[in-house]
Amino acid sequence: MAEGEKLIPINIEDEMKSAYIDYSMSVIVSRALPDVRDGLKPVHRRVLFGMYELGVLSNRSYKKSARIVGEVLGKYHPHGDSSVYDTMVRMAQEWSLRYMLVDGQGNFGSVDGDSPAAMRYTEARMRKIAEDMMADIDKETVDHQLNFDDTLKEPTVLPTRVPNLLVNGASGIAVGMATNMPPHNLTEVVDGTIAYIENNDIEIDELIEYVKAPDFPTGGTIYGYDGVREAFKTGRGRVVIRAKASFEEVHGKECIVVTEIPYQVNKADMIKKTADMVNDKKIDGISTIRDESDRKGMRIVYVLKRDAIPNIVLNLLYKYTALQSSFSVNNIALVKGRPQMLNLKDMIYHFVEHRHEVVVRRTEYELRKAEERAHILEGLIIASDNIDEVIAIIRGSASPEEARNKLKERFSLSEVQARAIVEMRLRQLTGLEQDKLRTEYEEIQKFIEDCKDILARKERRMDIIKTELLEVKDKYGDPRRTQIEYAGGDLSMEDMIPDEQVVITISHAGYIKRTPLSEYKTQNRGGVGQKASTTRNEDFLEYLFVGTNHQYMLFFTQKGKCFWMRVFEIPEGSKTSKGRAIQNLINIEMDDKVKAFICTQDLKDEEYINSHYVMMATKKGVVKKTSLEAYSRPRQNGINAITVREGDELLEAKLTTGNSQIMLAVKSGKAIRFEEEKTRPMGRSASGVRGITLADDNDEVVGMIAVENAQEETVLVVSENGYGKRTYIDDPEDGEPVYRITNRGGKGVKTISITEKTGGLVAIKSVTDADDLMIINKSGIAIRMALENLRIMGRATQGVRLINIKGKDSIAAVAKVMKEEDEEMSDSNENATDQTDGTAIDSNDTEN
Numbered sequence: 001m002a003e004g005e006k007l008i009p010i011n012i013e014d015e016m017k018s019a020y021i022d023y024s025m026s027v028i029v030s031r032a033l034p035d036v037r038d039g040l041k042p043v044h045r046r047v048l049f050g051m052y053e054l055g056v057l058s059n060r061s062y063k064k065s066a067r068i069v070g071e072v073l074g075k076y077h078p079h080g081d082s083s084v085y086d087t088m089v090r091m092a093q094e095w096s097l098r099y100m101l102v103d104g105q106g107n108f109g110s111v112d113g114d115s116p117a118a119m120r121y122t123e124a125r126m127r128k129i130a131e132d133m134m135a136d137i138d139k140e141t142v143d144h145q146l147n148f149d150d151t152l153k154e155p156t157v158l159p160t161r162v163p164n165l166l167v168n169g170a171s172g173i174a175v176g177m178a179t180n181m182p183p184h185n186l187t188e189v190v191d192g193t194i195a196y197i198e199n200n201d202i203e204i205d206e207l208i209e210y211v212k213a214p215d216f217p218t219g220g221t222i223y224g225y226d227g228v229r230e231a232f233k234t235g236r237g238r239v240v241i242r243a244k245a246s247f248e249e250v251h252g253k254e255c256i257v258v259t260e261i262p263y264q265v266n267k268a269d270m271i272k273k274t275a276d277m278v279n280d281k282k283i284d285g286i287s288t289i290r291d292e293s294d295r296k297g298m299r300i301v302y303v304l305k306r307d308a309i310p311n312i313v314l315n316l317l318y319k320y321t322a323l324q325s326s327f328s329v330n331n332i333a334l335v336k337g338r339p340q341m342l343n344l345k346d347m348i349y350h351f352v353e354h355r356h357e358v359v360v361r362r363t364e365y366e367l368r369k370a371e372e373r374a375h376i377l378e379g380l381i382i383a384s385d386n387i388d389e390v391i392a393i394i395r396g397s398a399s400p401e402e403a404r405n406k407l408k409e410r411f412s413l414s415e416v417q418a419r420a421i422v423e424m425r426l427r428q429l430t431g432l433e434q435d436k437l438r439t440e441y442e443e444i445q446k447f448i449e450d451c452k453d454i455l456a457r458k459e460r461r462m463d464i465i466k467t468e469l470l471e472v473k474d475k476y477g478d479p480r481r482t483q484i485e486y487a488g489g490d491l492s493m494e495d496m497i498p499d500e501q502v503v504i505t506i507s508h509a510g511y512i513k514r515t516p517l518s519e520y521k522t523q524n525r526g527g528v529g530q531k532a533s534t535t536r537n538e539d540f541l542e543y544l545f546v547g548t549n550h551q552y553m554l555f556f557t558q559k560g561k562c563f564w565m566r567v568f569e570i571p572e573g574s575k576t577s578k579g580r581a582i583q584n585l586i587n588i589e590m591d592d593k594v595k596a597f598i599c600t601q602d603l604k605d606e607e608y609i610n611s612h613y614v615m616m617a618t619k620k621g622v623v624k625k626t627s628l629e630a631y632s633r634p635r636q637n638g639i640n641a642i643t644v645r646e647g648d649e650l651l652e653a654k655l656t657t658g659n660s661q662i663m664l665a666v667k668s669g670k671a672i673r674f675e676e677e678k679t680r681p682m683g684r685s686a687s688g689v690r691g692i693t694l695a696d697d698n699d700e701v702v703g704m705i706a707v708e709n710a711q712e713e714t715v716l717v718v719s720e721n722g723y724g725k726r727t728y729i730d731d732p733e734d735g736e737p738v739y740r741i742t743n744r745g746g747k748g749v750k751t752i753s754i755t756e757k758t759g760g761l762v763a764i765k766s767v768t769d770a771d772d773l774m775i776i777n778k779s780g781i782a783i784r785m786a787l788e789n790l791r792i793m794g795r796a797t798q799g800v801r802l803i804n805i806k807g808k809d810s811i812a813a814v815a816k817v818m819k820e821e822d823e824e825m826s827d828s829n830e831n832a833t834d835q836t837d838g839t840a841i842d843s844n845d846t847e848n
Contacts, residue, residue: 024175032172036333037354039165046076062123098183101130112268133160179332182214187477219260231329232344243323285313367451379417513579544815547599558649562641564634596653617704624688643687660706665764672748703764720759725799753798763814
């Protein structure tokens, strides 16, 4: 042991305790947690202050990052250079900070997790917003402390005009505690802060009207609002963020395109993990993943397999990959040097208090400087008023000190005033300069009064804070990037899907798709139509139906089975795409075919399902009525809807209220009308009763309609060669029925005059002037027309030409379309159910 040294025995337990507590307190207070006032940790504050001191402002040229890092290391932050450089880099990354504080030039990394270039290559300078965080720092607005070697002073906090803690958030792991604060939108935060200033007793629920939710630099969608509300109220909560995804068709293939990903997600890692899951068969339906991101923005393309349903694949991606991730809010910041959990109002309160202190200290500093200047001006004015005497005194003095003393005695001046007079320049003796002195003195007196007024009245100070906040909002405010999906959370995926009207089409070979109704435009009667769908060889469109996304679809097959699906689960396709094989969507037997479908409202609504019925008709004229309640519990393999007799098949199913009249039409041109009440409700397995007697073995039922209001509705019939007409159900003038009501089972009355020119009857619809008509040929040509242009004719006429049919083409499907977007779709949504043996056409087997 060296001379003069001695050993002091210490209990190791006590030493460990005190050393660890010192260490943990140091980490908490001066490393990992942000200050509630300026939202910065010491290293961020030192980097910004170092840049400010170095003069790399937003309007100056960039300086090498290594120069800045060296400045900060040498003067304020005696730690590793990587800690300083990494901090500066993060403040320059647009995907890390909502409002960047550093303007970087060079490679500052990427959202894929690429490292930035070394600091000797990159350059940086402050951004304008960072200068606003420094505003008034030289006016003694904040306390300064000595740096690590006691040679310089550094600020303990910045006098920021920007509510940085809220707008940029923070994250850090201390000892025994951590913080994770999300960024917010500056415009919203300023509005909320001003609302708080105007009413200090404002509730958090009212503040939430201004500061709606976190706003992440990478955009995305906040899914569900409960976690946000919880975080605002308590300081802790879980915010679920989803990527922004849309469906596109690229080169004939359905794709999911992601343009925004959740905050703090590494894009490259996410794509790699997703690819691994696809390879391991954990996620089905994706054929390839492409990252098409470039300088214009992010674009990740998930190319889907032919039979995948985009919504279902997207939900799998949300469930298993980082396309949906959560941000655990934990608002812990240093309040007067102590860590504290803060809610939204607390953070705004502490920021306003800090701004208030800054305004007071700035005003006191400006008042002091103004009073010092006024004092000097008073002396200069005295001197200029007695200029000859002053000159004489100065000329007669042996030294400046003597001159000062004589002036002090003669004019009762202070030391400061006397020195200013002695050092006065000759040009200040001119008349103009003397006037300037008086003007400056008057202005400074006004300024002093203003400063005293500010210091005397708190409301003045609060007005100043508000004005400065509004300036910050004007300079840096921008729209939200992160959308808010209030109805998210544990709800099903239908909440993400707009409840818009769609056209559902099914081809002869069983390909189904849904297309937004807006893709079809109205044409006049007799037009040629526009290309509606690209079908496979020897395939043609056979069914067309209009519904809305949130409705339930019941599929009825020719063998009498019923399957269940939501409309939005039907794959979406463009007007020209083929769609998906229905066998891949529902577990239908290979030799079975979907013949009818019903769109219903909520099948969980007991009152609704008990007050509605399903009315069915078969090709051979059998009808059957069953309560909708019997079809409200779906099964994977379908349920029996009707027992179909030998040689027959189910043709139609309609939703009714029990008070309708039923009309059946047959190929030979006749139609029957009877009261629905004449058919008693039966169970699911019953086979039904006779509805109409057919003319001969070749005759068959082509359609069924349910008449709700005979005075307003008209019957539309269409023949296979494109002829059609509308006929009243009851004469509007005398109320006499045009189609008389008979008992079910009769032969019916003539509804259209069938000739070789018209061809057999293919469709019967119930329509009004408010409907549009959609007709599709077997060749895939579609026409949409307004029914108000089609005049009403007698029951036995042959009608007018609705569509020009070329060659051996004939009509495949007819449906009516609602004009009004907001009308409810229920049983009045007719579907085309025409089994027509026409010649198939040869078309390209490709999707457009």
